[in-house]
Amino acid sequence: MKKPELIFIPAPGVGHVISALEFAARLLGHDPRVYITVLAIKAPFNSHLDAYTKSLVASQPRVTLIDLPHVDLPPPELLRSVEHYFTVYIESYIPHVQRVVGEIQRSRAGSGSDRSVAGFVLDFFCTSMMDVAAGFSLPSYIYLTSNAHFLGLMFHLPARHDQVGREVRLSDPDLPLPGFTNPVPVSVLPSAVLDGEAGGYAAYVKLARRFRDARGIMVNTFKELEPFAVSSFSRGSSDGPAVYAVGPVIDPKGVPDPSLDRAHWEKIREWLDEQPPSSVVFLCFGSMGRFDADQVKEIAAGIERSGHKFLWSLRPESCQEQLPDGFLERTRGRGVVCGWTPQVEVLGHAAIGGFVSHCGWNSILESLWHGVPIVTWPIYAEQQLNAFMMVKELGLAEELRLDYKGHGGCGHLVPAEEIERAVERLMGGGAAATRKKVKEMKEAARKAVKEGGSSYHSIGRLIQDFIKSIE
Numbered sequence: 001m002k003k004p005e006l007i008f009i010p011a012p013g014v015g016h017v018i019s020a021l022e023f024a025a026r027l028l029g030h031d032p033r034v035y036i037t038v039l040a041i042k043a044p045f046n047s048h049l050d051a052y053t054k055s056l057v058a059s060q061p062r063v064t065l066i067d068l069p070h071v072d073l074p075p076p077e078l079l080r081s082v083e084h085y086f087t088v089y090i091e092s093y094i095p096h097v098q099r100v101v102g103e104i105q106r107s108r109a110g111s112g113s114d115r116s117v118a119g120f121v122l123d124f125f126c127t128s129m130m131d132v133a134a135g136f137s138l139p140s141y142i143y144l145t146s147n148a149h150f151l152g153l154m155f156h157l158p159a160r161h162d163q164v165g166r167e168v169r170l171s172d173p174d175l176p177l178p179g180f181t182n183p184v185p186v187s188v189l190p191s192a193v194l195d196g197e198a199g200g201y202a203a204y205v206k207l208a209r210r211f212r213d214a215r216g217i218m219v220n221t222f223k224e225l226e227p228f229a230v231s232s233f234s235r236g237s238s239d240g241p242a243v244y245a246v247g248p249v250i251d252p253k254g255v256p257d258p259s260l261d262r263a264h265w266e267k268i269r270e271w272l273d274e275q276p277p278s279s280v281v282f283l284c285f286g287s288m289g290r291f292d293a294d295q296v297k298e299i300a301a302g303i304e305r306s307g308h309k310f311l312w313s314l315r316p317e318s319c320q321e322q323l324p325d326g327f328l329e330r331t332r333g334r335g336v337v338c339g340w341t342p343q344v345e346v347l348g349h350a351a352i353g354g355f356v357s358h359c360g361w362n363s364i365l366e367s368l369w370h371g372v373p374i375v376t377w378p379i380y381a382e383q384q385l386n387a388f389m390m391v392k393e394l395g396l397a398e399e400l401r402l403d404y405k406g407h408g409g410c411g412h413l414v415p416a417e418e419i420e421r422a423v424e425r426l427m428g429g430g431a432a433a434t435r436k437k438v439k440e441m442k443e444a445a446r447k448a449v450k451e452g453g454s455s456y457h458s459i460g461r462l463i464q465d466f467i468k469s470i471e
């Protein structure tokens with residue numbers, strides 16, 4: 001019998017590539033018959049990602065990496081909507097993917113090959129590649145680097161568009177999204193969904209429309225974390241895709257960054273080692289989270305007044321000049337301001353007791369994996385929806401903001417007093433119920449991926465489906 005080979009096409013962004021490759025590693029670890037070929041689209045904004053992708057697959061004998069050629073970037077005016085820009089860029093790769101998959105198919109058709117391509121595994125931004133798969137009579141699967149609640153939004157958007165025919169507006173009433181138990185305020189939807197003019201909304205609807213055409217959707221979550229959403233979708237339906245909760249998929253080594261100063265980090269770790277358990281609050285806002293000078297000052301004042309110990313990843317590092325006069329001297333010994341930090345390692349350190357986070361999905365999974373409760377401060381992408389889900393749907397995080405929008409959005413200044421109160425609640429015992437639930441979720445997460453766990457079981461079912469598709 002031939003062995004199943006999957007063609008992975010991750011979106012060329014750090015969180016997407018690393019998550020997809022870690023998921024690929026889980027499949028390989030689960031079943032020695034599985035082979036994976038990764039088609040790598042050149043990263044448009046991140047020059048070190050291509051090299052890192054190579055290093056990740058180098059240690060995997062059953063993974064082949066094919067670098068797709070460079071294509072011209074879309075015109076810069078499309079950058080008014082990053083989502084629109086990104087989908088146009090990825091669509092321009094269709095002819096290259098067609099050519100490369102044609103070559104793969106020809107080489108697998110020969111009698112010498114023991115493999116047979118079982119399908120494409122596409123990032124959410126790459127659903128336009130489904131037509132290429134269909135051209136080769138191959139099924140497509142989606143690997144969703146976000147969660148099952150977000151999948152509810154994706155299922156809802158095309159149906160809503162067919163009825164209403166326009167973008168979502170801030171004046172619209174709350175939305176009844178599948179997978180949610182509460183009506184969802186429009187203010188926590190991704191900015192792109194509210195953006196009819198720059199093309200973000202149209203890009204989202206186009207991507208979401210293809211979800212129904214997938215044979216399966218693998219979601220980076222686990223059943224115990226989102227029981228209602230996962231069970232609403234995993235029953236499947238005769239005309240819809242099968243949904244598999246396969247997570248948490250996190251890279252235990254963490255995301256590297258060339259700007260990390262190793263020597264400086266070693267000193268910070270020594271400082272952390274000296275702190276009592278759960279005594280330090282960690283502030284970090286993802287790979288693109290940044291604030292203007294006024295907001296940096298309010299954060300500094302808030303954490304200073306809270307009196308708690310802190311580790312604050314503030315980027316870009318030039319922002320450190322915006323700290324209030326004397327802040328670093330006054331907080332010496334009590335807190336550290338740094339640039340890029342190895343976040344997974346930080347969250348796993350016994351001294352860390354809380355996390356002020358932008359609620360990127362990888363950050364949320366990493367904090368749950370280590371049992372560290374979050375205070376929500378979403379900034380961009382689908383982070384507001386993640387924050388809403390964590391606070392209102394699941395009771396697994398403390399609210400600072402749910403609908404803050406940075407990067408030129410409606411992110412009104414969050415004053416120091418509110419930051420101080422949120423840090424105090426998180427670190428001073430006011431969030432005991434959340435902390436307890438988060439600790440329970442840590443155990444559930446670890447159990448889900450172990451042999452016999454819910455996500456382990458889902459991956460087994462998924463591999464059965466790959467094998468069925470080549471029989």
Ligand code: UDP
Pocket residue numbers: 015254255284285286287288313339340341342343344359360361362363364366
């Ligand atoms: N990260 C890190 N150090 C930092 C900032 C981010 O290691 O200083 C990692 C973090 O651990 C996570 C990823 O970068 O794995 C960010 O992904 P997430 O989905 O949370 O947010 P995004 O950056 O995509 O908005």
